[in-house]
Amino acid sequence: MAHVLVVGAGIAGDTLALLMERDGWRVTVAEIAPALRTGGQTVDLRGDSREVLERAGLLRQALDCLVEQRGAAWIDARERRLAEMPVEAFDGRGYVSREELLRTDLARIIHEATGPGVTHRFGETVQALKDTEAGVRARFSNGAQETFDLVVGADGAHSKVRALRFGPEENYRKPLGLAHAWFTLTERPGTPSLDGWFLTHNAPGRRGVEARPGHPGQQEVGLTFAADTLPSRHEREAQFALLERTFAGVGWRTTEFLAAARQADDFALDTFDQVHVPCWNTGRIVLLGDSAWCASPLSGLGTALALRGAAELAAALRAAGAPGDTSQTPAALASFEQAMRPRTASAQQLPPGRIASMAPKSALGIRVNALAMRALQSKAARPLVRRAFADSEHGRTSDPKAEPRTSPAL
């Protein structure tokens, strides 16, 4: 039976594992984390996300996990509203949509749908990948070696597969000038309620503090600031110290959030980067998801592209006769890239002002941003914005100016 190694059990990796198992592949997934990773904010169920989940038979489960939200509001340091955008503003399909679920839940739903043909190896990664006559020889971190008909690097923006076979990260990483910390805050007696609102407080100097509803009794917190490089993931104390320095005096609930970050199991800090890789495959090794094309969380399309990419890759392999015949695998990888490349290139074109509006530089910029949010909902602008949202319904589309994207058949 043809055997594929998928490196990374994220949205892209597990979706591909599920689809390839259904096509008759034997699938091994190597995930570096000791268990399925949790955490992350909400993703919505429009466009590609909805379509791929529906075809995979998982839409119902995703819809059962929706987060109750009333809208987004921009607030000052004393929690006075500068602007708000209720969910209803654009028929439930605007900046905050009626159908959003936590990334954690989506990852779990996909993961649990994989069957006995998929073996997950947690706490495992690849150390070397070598082409041989028989396939790709992988050496794992536990020293074991095994040969696969195909290896897929679905191991995120800091991909090891990419580093091993395509070159160092700095060749492909395009920093966008911002960094973001995110984690789950567990409510305690006295924790202020969000009452269903996704609140953002921006402070001058490109600093943003946000909290949005999560699972009942939890809030998803984000801290955004200007940075291109960060302390390494292993230097936790240096990461917290950087956040505490950067967000000193910002007001609102920032002090509470900084303390909660230290208690959170799912705390993560990373830069907002894009990944530009000129060719995603070499022989029988291919990159998928953020490792190949990360458009950054600012695009709002990471999950939608991951789901669509997994579906396109599975479809290309199927069309090439795999898993029965894997002789055409390299051609299938090329046709997968041809199908996905225009979408990812489009997603990477962030609209002008996107970065500035996420984290304005000055007090004036913060006021202008709030005014813009109000103006978008004016009677005159509403039909245009509504149409832009409808046209761009491919994953989380947090920017009304995002381009429309069409859906090729899977």
Ligand SMILES: Cc1cc2nc3c(=O)[nH]c(=O)nc-3n(C[C@H](O)[C@H](O)[C@H](O)COP(=O)(O)OP(=O)(O)OC[C@H]3O[C@@H](n4cnc5c(N)ncnc54)[C@H](O)[C@@H]3O)c2cc1C
């Ligand atoms: C825990 C988590 C929370 C996130 N939260 C948000 C969010 O709030 N907002 C947002 O816009 N995006 C978020 N993202 C990113 C978002 O999930 C992706 O942009 C998108 O879903 C594309 O998914 P992906 O599968 O390509 O990459 P990812 O979702 O990043 O998944 C990659 C997987 O590969 C694993 N991995 C990494 N290195 C290795 C290695 N060397 N060997 C084996 N496995 C490896 C990771 O642990 C992870 O499970 C988050 C990602 C993760 C992992």
